[in-house]
Amino acid sequence: MSKKIKVLIAKPGLDGHDRGAKVVSRALRDAGMEVIYTGIRQTPEQIVATAIQEDVDSIGLSCLSGAHNKLFPKVVSLLKEKGADDVLVFGGGIIPDEDIAGLKQAGIAAIFLPGASTEETIEFIRKNVKTA
Amino acid sequence: MEDLVSGLLAGKVRSLAKAITIVENDLPGKREILQRVYPRTGNAYLLGITGPPGAGKSTLTDKVIAHLRGRGKTVGVIAVDPSSPFSGGAILGDRIRMQQHALDDGVFIRSMATRSHLGGLAKNTVDVIHLFDAAGKDVIIIETVGVGQDEVDIVRIAQTTVVVMVPGLGDSVQISKAGVMEIADIFAVNKADRDGAEKLVNELRAMLEMVKSEIKPEIFRTVATDGVGIEELVAGIFAHGRRVEESGLVAKKRCLQAENELKAYIYDMIMERITSLGGYDEIVRQVAAKKLTPMTGVEKLFAGLGIAQEE
Structure with missing residues (x-):
């Protein structure tokens, strides 16, 4: 029996625009993954604590408020602090092109911009998670 | 390891x-x-929370957690949500209502998908309960999937089962039906500030008058979103636990749990051996094609294991 891929979709920051996060959650579900969705306005600390308790393979962060440069790297560094840096972190939302390189350098494995297909995200997760 | x-x-x-x-x-x-x-299990208090989708199970669980923490208890939560019958995937969203506890070391929440297991729980829920128990959680809350009528597995596991009801879901005949209504140790009439709540309480009362069990279920009114009635509910849960303890039903319940666990392992073990022998799929096809009866199919499979069927 192969282990199911488990993904946490989380929205750090203060914006309440969760349509994208929900669309991605459903697409991952339809691809056979188990998705934990924790709702809007989560702190990086809450996201990391949840990821550790749920022992997820991947975290998808969605942010449309413009605070991604602060919040996404914070999630990665907290994971590292807790010894859980094997979790694959990706992000999406309204993110200017010039920010992407910095986010990748900070350990966000991929950024999906508006217009990206859900298939791209699914494919990316399948290829990159470290399943036991 | x-x-x-x-x-x-x-x-x-x-x-x-x-x-x-x-x-x-x-x-x-x-x-x-x-x-x-x-060997390190058996110390936790197992609390089941079940009821129809949208009744407020997760919100109620959230408030019960907060109350238990106030009493100094550590809490484990297993939140079960359904898997898609088509893709096998799942969206596990019960945690949304419980995120205020995300940073509390005394609370550990884990979501589980049913993975097409019937009965309101996920397949390996019991094993996961053992882990929480051994890890020292004082109370383990098992929130089932939103159940309709016949998903009653929780009662075989929990010391106390709370059935969450809301006004407006059906008439008094629904309340008289068998299944979920019969497994409640406690009824929480949630959204009790809504129209129809009193009527629901009265109908439940009328039904309970005819119940012959040794310990009659109690009814509590709650408005989980506002935290109304939670203190009384938690007190009622522990009071029920004490009554079960005193009545000697505990031993009976433990035996029932042990038996169910054994049965599950017996099934798994026999299935594993049968499928590893080969020929299983062929027998399934023959039964499907009506060339074999299911009974003859089983006899053939058991013969393969060296177990002869007595007439």
Whole structure:
């Protein structure tokens, strides 16, 4: 029996625009993954604590408020602090092109911009998670 | 594996989380973990929360957690949501209502998908409960999937089962039906500030007058979103636990649980041996084509294991 891929979709920051996060959650579900969705306005600390308790393979962060440069790297560094840096972190939302390189350098494995297909995200997760 | 189990027994979050993954997914090491963990189980209070979708189970669970924390109890939560019958995937959203506890070390919440298991729980829920128990959680709350009528597995596991009801779901005939209505140790009439709540309470009361069980279920009114009635509900839960303890029903319940656990392992073990012999799929096809009866099919499979059927 192969282990199911488990993904946490989380929205750090203060914006309440969760349509994208929900669309991605459903697409991952339809691809056979188990998705934990924790709702809007989560702190990086809450996201990391949840990821550790749920022992997820991947975290998808969605942010449309413009605070991604602060919040996404914070999630990665907290994971590292807790010894859980094997979790694959990706992000999406309204993110200017010039920010992407910095986010990748900070350990966000991929950024999906508006217009990206859900298939791209699914494919990316399948290829990159470290399943036991 | 050694580290994992000792970490778990010491209550370490990551060890518990990793051990749950192994047990939930039937990965290698599961047997060893459970063997080592079993002797340390049996101390937690198991509380089941069940009811129809949208009744407020998760919100109620959230408020019950807060109350238990106020009493100094550590809490484990298993939140079960359904898997898609088409893709096998799932969206597990019960945690949304419980995120205020995300940073509390005394609370560990784990979501589980049913993975097409029927009965309101996920397949390996019982094993995961053992892990929480051995990790020292005082109370383990099992929130079932939103159930309709016949998903009653929770009653075989929990010391106290709370059935969450809301006004407006059906008439009094629904209340008289068998199934979920019969498994309640406690009814929580949630959204009690809404029209129809009093009527529901009265109908439940009328139904309970005819119940012959030794310990009659109690009814509590709650408005989970505002925290109304939670203190009384939690007190009622523990009062029920004490009554069960005093009545001697505990031993009976423990035996029932043990038997169910054994049965599940017997099934798994026999299925594993039968399918490993080969020929299983062919017998399924023959039964499907009506060339064999299911009974003859079983006899053939058992003969393969060297177990002869007595006439």
